[in-house]
Amino acid sequence: xxxxxxxxxxxxxxxxxxxxxxxxxxxxxxxxxxxxxxxxxxxxxxxxxxxxxxxxxxxxxxxxxxxxxxxxxxxxxxxxxxxxxxxxxxxxxxxxxxxxxxxxxxxxxxxxxxxxxxxxxxxxxxxxxxxxxxxxxxxxxxxxxxxxxxxxxxxxxxxxxxxxxxxxxxxxxxxxxxxxxxxxxxxxxxxxxxxxxxxxxxxxxxxxxxxxxxxxxxxxxxxxxxxxxxxxxxxxxxxxxxxxxxxxxxxxxx
Amino acid sequence: xxxxxxxxxxxxxxxxxxxxxxxxxxxxxxxxxxxxxxxxxxxxxxxxxxxxxxxxxxxxxxxxxxxxxxxxxxxxxxxxxxxxxxxxxxxxxxxxxxxxxxxxxxxxxxxxxxxxxxxxxxxxxxxxxxxxxxxxxxxxxxxxxxxxxxxxxxxxxxxxxxxxxxxxxxxxxxxxxxxxxxxxxxxxxxxxxxxxxxxxxxxxxxxxxxxxxxxxxxxxxxxxxxxxxxxxxxxxxxxxxxxxxxxxxxxxxx
Numbered sequence: 074x075x076x077x078x079x080x081x082x083x084x085x086x087x088x089x090x091x092x093x094x095x096x097x098x099x100x101x102x103x104x105x106x107x108x109x110x111x112x113x114x115x116x117x118x119x120x121x122x123x124x125x126x127x128x129x130x131x132x133x134x135x136x137x138x139x140x141x142x143x144x145x146x147x148x149x150x151x152x153x154x155x156x157x158x159x160x161x162x163x164x165x166x167x168x169x170x171x172x173x174x175x176x177x178x179x180x181x182x183x184x185x186x187x188x189x190x191x192x193x194x195x196x197x198x199x200x201x202x203x204x205x206x207x208x209x210x211x212x213x214x215x216x217x218x219x220x221x222x223x224x225x226x227x228x229x230x231x232x233x234x235x236x237x238x239x240x241x242x243x244x245x246x247x248x249x250x251x252x253x254x255x256x257x258x259x260x261x262x263x264x265x266x267x268x269x270x271x272x273x274x275x276x277x278x279x280x281x282x283x284x285x286x287x288x289x290x291x292x293x294x295x296x297x298x299x300x301x302x303x304x305x306x307x308x309x310x311x312x313x314x315x316x317x318x319x320x321x322x323x324x325x326x327x
Numbered sequence: 328x329x330x331x332x333x334x335x336x337x338x339x340x341x342x343x344x345x346x347x348x349x350x351x352x353x354x355x356x357x358x359x360x361x362x363x364x365x366x367x368x369x370x371x372x373x374x375x376x377x378x379x380x381x382x383x384x385x386x387x388x389x390x391x392x393x394x395x396x397x398x399x400x401x402x403x404x405x406x407x408x409x410x411x412x413x414x415x416x417x418x419x420x421x422x423x424x425x426x427x428x429x430x431x432x433x434x435x436x437x438x439x440x441x442x443x444x445x446x447x448x449x450x451x452x453x454x455x456x457x458x459x460x461x462x463x464x465x466x467x468x469x470x471x472x473x474x475x476x477x478x479x480x481x482x483x484x485x486x487x488x489x490x491x492x493x494x495x496x497x498x499x500x501x502x503x504x505x506x507x508x509x510x511x512x513x514x515x516x517x518x519x520x521x522x523x524x525x526x527x528x529x530x531x532x533x534x535x536x537x538x539x540x541x542x543x544x545x546x547x548x549x550x551x552x553x554x555x556x557x558x559x560x561x562x563x564x565x566x567x568x569x570x571x572x573x574x575x576x577x578x579x580x581x
Contacts, residue, residue: 196566
C-alpha cells in the first residue's frame with residue numbers, strides 16, 4: 074500500500090490535543106475524517122507526537138497508509154477543502170511504505186512565546202503567555218545553554234509521563250528577544266518528556282524573575298526534583314514548529 | 328469634570344465592531360461597563376472611529392468624562408481586570424477637559440494583512456486574509472503611491488456611507504513584503520470613507536493578480552466608479568494600528 078506523510082498546522086485553542094480522546098475534538102480525528110472522505114475508505118494516521126490541549130503546531134507530521142495514490146502536490150488542497158478552519162495540511166509527500174511519523178522522527182523544534190509588558194495584549198494572547206513585572210531577559214539568555222546536552226530531566230517532567238527513563242538530549246536551547254516585549258524560547262531535541270518544554274520555559278521565567286540564578290540551572294537539573302524547577306507554563310504559548318526526519322531516505326521519487 | 332483618553336487593543340473576531348449596536352457584543356459597551364464599575368457611575372465613551380465587525384485594533388482611542396481622577400498609570404490595569412480577554416486598555420492619559428477622541432483625531436494608520444501561499448495557514452488566519460494563485464507583489468508596491476494625496480475616493484466607498492463629500496487625503500500608502508508570503512498594506516490618512524481601506528486593499532490585490540495595471544490606478548480613482556475598483560476584502564485582515572493626536576497640547580501634566 075502507498076504511504077503518505079502530511080505536515081499539519083493547527084491552532085490548538087479549541088482542540089483537546091493531537092490524539093483522539095473521549096473528551097473533545099482532536100486534530101487526529103479531523104485529519105482521519107478528511108482522509109477517509111478523500112480515499113472513500115477508513116484511514117488511520119500516526120502522529121509524530123501527541124500535543125497537549127491548547128498547544129499549537131506549525132509542522133506536526135503524520136503518516137498514513139492509503140489505498141491509492143493522490144498526487145502529493147494536490148493532497149493538501151484536497152484535504153484543506155474538507156478540514157475545519159483551525160487545521161490544515163501544509164505539505165504532503167509520498168514516502169517509503171514503512172514510514173512511521175512517530176518512530177522515524179529524529180527530533181523536534183518547539184518555540185515557547187512569552188509577551189512581557191505592563192499590560193496584556195488581546196492581539197497576542199492567543200499564541201503567547203503574558204507576564205508582567207520585572208524580567209531580566211539577559212539572565213534567561215545566559216541560563217538557556219545549561220539545558221543543552223544529555224541530562225536526566227526528571228525535574229522537568231510532569232507527573233503522568235510513562236517513560237522508562239527520564240534521560241533526554243537537547244541539541245539547542247535559546248532565548249531570543251528583540252526588546253519589543255516578545256520573548257521566544259526555542260528548544261530542539263531528539264525526544265521530550267511530558268510537559269518538558271513548558272517546565273523548562275517556566276524555569277527560564279523563574280531565572281528572568283530572579284528566583285533562580287542562571288548558573289544554578291545545572292544544580293536544578295541534577296536534583297531531579299520537580300519542586301526545584303519552575304512552573305509548567307500554560308499551553309497557549311507553545312508551538313511545535315518542526316519535526317525532523319531523514320527526508321532524503323524517506324521520500325519516494327516518482 | 329476630569330477627562331481621560333484610553334488606548335484600546337482588541338481582537339475584533341467576536342465583536343460587532345466598536346459601536347454599541349443591537350445585534351451583538353460591541354467593544355464600546357465593554358469599555359463603558361468596565362469604567363462604570365470602576366467609577367461607580369454611568370460613564371459614556373467617545374471612540375476615535377467606528378470599526379466594522381471583525382476588524383481588529385491595536386490603538387483605537389476613546390475619551391470619557393469621569394467623576395474623579397484615578398491615576399492614569401493605574402487605570403489600564405484596573406480596567407483590564409474587569410474587561411474580557413479579547414479587549415484591553417493598553418494606555419491611559421489625563422487629558423484636557425474638552426478632549427474628544429473623535430473630533431480631535433488628526434489621522435489614522437491602518438494595516439491590511441494578506442497571506443499569500445499555496446495552502447492556508449490556521450495560525451495566521453485570525454489576523455489576515457489568505458490568497459492563493461499568482462501574485463505580483465512588486466506591481467502592488469508600484470501601485471500603492473498612486474493613492475497618496477487628495478482625491479475623490481467615491482470609487483472606494485461602500486454603499487451606506489453618509490458623508491457629504493467623498494474627497495479624502497491619504498498621506499501614505501505602502502505595500503511591504505519580505506518575501507515570506509506575508510504582505511502588509513499600510514494606509515495613513517486624515518479621515519476615511521466607509522470600507523475605504525478594505526476596498527483599496529482589494530484594488531491593490533487586483534493589481535497583484537494582473538486585473539488592473541499599477542499605472543491605471545489614477546484612472547480608477549478618477550472614474551469615481553465603485554465597479555472599477557477591487558472587491559471589499561474581509562474584515563479579519565484589517566487592524567486599526569494607531570490614531571494620531573496633538574498629544575502635547577491634549578495631555579494634562581499633573
